[in-house]
Amino acid sequence: MRGISHKYNETVTAPKGKTFQNRIRVTTRVYPGSNTDTVLSQSRTCAQCGTGIMGRSDKRYCSDQCRYLANNAAKQQSQGERRxxxxxxxxxxxxxxxxxxSPQGKTTLPRQYLELAGFDFRYLTQIYRTQKENTYHLCYD
Structure with missing residues (x-):
């Protein structure tokens, strides 16, 4: 007959002489005719840096920094995100x-000035045409 026992709490001495409860799950499996085998459930590793992970069972990264790095790397690889x-x-x-x-913000500029400065007319947020057939190219306004 096989039996499984669990040990959840272990007291560990922290820096500055304080103690805290470190929750490490140790699973002991006993099979007939074999030696007792102790398995630590800390066999999961961080998807970014490869270090061991402690905590929730669905945790994928060891720290916020690794999570940020992995998410930013995934964004950089996405063609849609790059576009x-x-x-x-x-x-x-x-x-x-x-x-x-146009430091005042409401000045009308000739198209030639904008082209010389490197303005790209393919990228605008709005084109406004007046009744007098004047065309205004706007960015974020």
């Missing part, structure tokens, strides 16, 4: 050019 970042960078660049050429 969104490229478009956002172009919009920010256009907004910066508008801010430099």
């Amino acid at each position: 969104v970042q490229q478009v956002n960078a172009a919009l920010k660049r256009n907004r910066s050019i508008l801010r430099q050429l």
